[in-house]
Every structure is written in structure tokens, then in C-alpha cells.
Amino acid sequence: MGTLRDAMSYPLMRAGMIMLLLALLISAAGFYRVDKSYSSSGILGEGMHYLGDDKFETEYLYHNRTLTLSSTNATFSLLQGTEMYNYTLVNGSMTLHPEMRPVIYVFNGQVNYTYEARAIDYPYAVYSIGAFVLMLVGIVMSFLGYTQFLRDVKEGKK
Structure with missing residues (x-):
């Protein structure tokens, strides 16, 4: 045998x-995985604002997003796909965790924002x-x- x-x-x-x-x-x-991150911050005036980087948002998987907004007096809407959420900030701040790339429409005032997104890449x-x-x-x-x-x-x- x-x-x-x-x-x-x-x-x-x-x-x-x-x-x-x-x-x-x-x-x-x-x-093998690699952690990727993207962040931006600034001031949003009246009008429609697309936050984030389109390439980053579509290229990587499993996003973990954090959006911090603050204002002395502003009214704005956060658009998430087909959903729209209305907010009014008076001398305050708020932290949100959007499920997709955020779109903000500011009706009046100015909004300070900090947007951070973390993702995973498998190269x-x-x-x-x-x-x-x-x-x-x-x-x-x-x-x-x-x-x-x-x-x-x-x-x-x-």
C-alpha cells in the first residue's frame, strides 16, 4: 500500500x-483591513450644502459618521435620502450620527459644523x-x- x-x-x-x-x-x-478617515469643518451660510467627500463616501465600506453642529441662531434641515429632519439651534450645539452622506439646507443664520467619517478598506x-x-x-x-x-x-x- x-x-x-x-x-x-x-x-x-x-x-x-x-x-x-x-x-x-x-x-x-x-x-487585511485598513482604517480610513475623513474630516472637514467650517461655517455654512444660507443655502444647500453637501458635506463630505463623494469619493470617500462611495469607495469605502462600513462608514461611521459623526456630525457636530453649533449655532447662535439658525434654522436648518438635514436631508438623509428621502427623509428630512428640521432643527432650530439657539446658542447650542448637537451631535448627530447620519447614516449616509449629509446634506444640510440652512434657511437662516449660520451653522458651524465638524464632519468626521471613518471607514474600513480591504485593499x-x-x-x-x-x-x-x-x-x-x-x-x-x-x-x-x-x-x-x-x-x-x-x-x-x-
Whole structure:
């Protein structure tokens, strides 16, 4: 009866196992994550204001947003998709956690704002597609090498 050492002496079996190991390492690298952040602040006058960076908001995943607003006397609306929230600030401040990129329409007065967004990026996730292809090829090559090994064992060559 053949052993694992005998089976690994077949080139197809060895190449397939190396490909499977490589695919495992490449797919594990896809879990590497990088924290990204964006912040801006300023004063908003009357009119419509889009806060944040469009590229940052669409490029990264799992946003955690914080919007701090303060004013001496202002009336404004915060637009979130199809929802609109109306606020009046008189010598006060408020902290909000919007679910998407905030749009503020100031009706009167001025609003001081600080907007911070944090996100997660997986820069090596795209390589998992290659790891999947490598895994499929490795499985086929290992199977072919193993069947060749079993055929040789049956015929008594090993």
C-alpha cells in the first residue's frame, strides 16, 4: 500500500497541493483591513450644502459618521435620502450620527459644523478571485495526481 510520501512524489499531486496552499495564503491576505478617515469643518451660510467627500463616501465600506453642529441662531434641515429632519439651534450645539452622506439646507443664520467619517478598506480583497481560480486548478491537479497514484498502486508499481 502506498503512503502519503509516495503520493507526493507525483508531480501533479505535488503541484496541486502547492497551489492549494498558495490559494489559502492569498485568500487569508484578503482579510487585511485598513482604517480610513475623513474630516472637514467650517461655517455654512444660507443655502444647500453637501458635506463630505463623494469619493470617500462611495469607495469605502462600513462608514461611521459623526456630525457636530453649533449655532447662535439658525434654522436648518438635514436631508438623509428621502427623509428630512428640521432643527432650530439657539446658542447650542448637537451631535448627530447620519447614516449616509449629509446634506444640510440652512434657511437662516449660520451653522458651524465638524464632519468626521471613518471607514474600513480591504485593499487585498480583489486577490481572492485569483485565489479561487488557483484553488480550483489545485483541486483538479491534486485529483489527477492522486488517481494516477492509485492506478500505480493497483498495478503494483508502488
